[in-house]
Amino acid sequence: MPTELLSDDEVQALLDELPDWDIENGKLHRNFQFEDFQTAFGFMTSVALAAEAAGHHPEWWNTYNKVEVWLSTHSAGGITTKDADLAREMDRLAR
Amino acid sequence: MPTELLSDDEVQALLDELPDWDIENGKLHRNFQFEDFQTAFGFMTSVALAAEAAGHHPEWWNTYNKVEVWLSTHSAGGITTKDADLAREMDRLAR
Numbered sequence: 001m002p003t004e005l006l007s008d009d010e011v012q013a014l015l016d017e018l019p020d021w022d023i024e025n026g027k028l029h030r031n032f033q034f035e036d037f038q039t040a041f042g043f044m045t046s047v048a049l050a051a052e053a054a055g056h057h058p059e060w061w062n063t064y065n066k067v068e069v070w071l072s073t074h075s076a077g078g079i080t081t082k083d084a085d086l087a088r089e090m091d092r093l094a095r
Numbered sequence: 096m097p098t099e100l101l102s103d104d105e106v107q108a109l110l111d112e113l114p115d116w117d118i119e120n121g122k123l124h125r126n127f128q129f130e131d132f133q134t135a136f137g138f139m140t141s142v143a144l145a146a147e148a149a150g151h152h153p154e155w156w157n158t159y160n161k162v163e164v165w166l167s168t169h170s171a172g173g174i175t176t177k178d179a180d181l182a183r184e185m186d187r188l189a190r
Contacts, residue, residue, distance in 0.1 A: 037152050041143045048136045057132050063154035 003073055003080040014084050021087055027059070027070040028083050032094055034065045043067065046093045047086075056082040058090075098168055098175040109179050116182055122154070122165040123178050127189055129160045138162065141188045142181075151177040153185075 006014065014028075015021060021030045034040040040062060051057045059070045069090065071083040101109065109123075110116060116125045129135040135157060146152045154165045164185065166178040 037143075037147060041140075041147075045136075045140065048132075052132060052136075057159050059156075059158035061154075061156040064152050 003076050003082050005073075005076050005078045005080055006084065011079055014079075014087075018087055018091060020091065023079075024070060026078060027072040028079050028087055029070050030068075030087070030090070032067040032069070032090075034067070037064050040065045040067050043094055047090055050089050050093070051086060054082070054086065054089075056086055058086060098171050098177050100168075100171050100173045100175055101179065106174055109174075109182075113182055113186060115186065118174075119165060121173060122167040123174050123182055124165050125163075125182070125185070127162040127164070127185075129162070132159050135160045135162050138189055142185055145184050145188070146181060149177070149181065149184075151181055153181060 011023070015023070018030075021028055023029060032040070032043065034043060044060070044062065044067060047058065056073070059072075061068045071086055072078055073080040073082050106118070110118070113125075116123055118124060127135070127138065129138060139155070139157065139162060142153065151168070154167075156163045166181055167173055168175040168177050
């Protein structure tokens, strides 16, 4: 069963639930900032393990203590529950 | 002693030495492609350890099996021997 796109209402509910995220170029988007490179890359490593287990991977950019993330589901052409789940997991791992 | 900027001739010699790299927006730049996310992130993890040890960190972007890298030395305002060393190390680790 293909993962289904979230409706506009569902995306809005997700943004209400996850206030640190917004939409950028049709993707779920957040900037993270950490103390230094070690903590930033430690976060990325935790996310990488979760992403690999879920079979759903982020698009992300890092320099030093900053990590910028864009989530969407290529096969569905937009934002799906897979992205919502990964965003929640990233918020959890960043705490 | 501050790290010194490479001269134009030194940058050209570096690009001759490292043919997979080019210059993008004044930074040393390369696209890497791997088999899958696991190998791409494994590479990033190896680079992260080397970067942390050297005290010099990359700017990079990843999605699935692709890793794009830009190297420059912020404190020097351009490309230095630190960037050359990290580029060489990344080439070695990607092999």
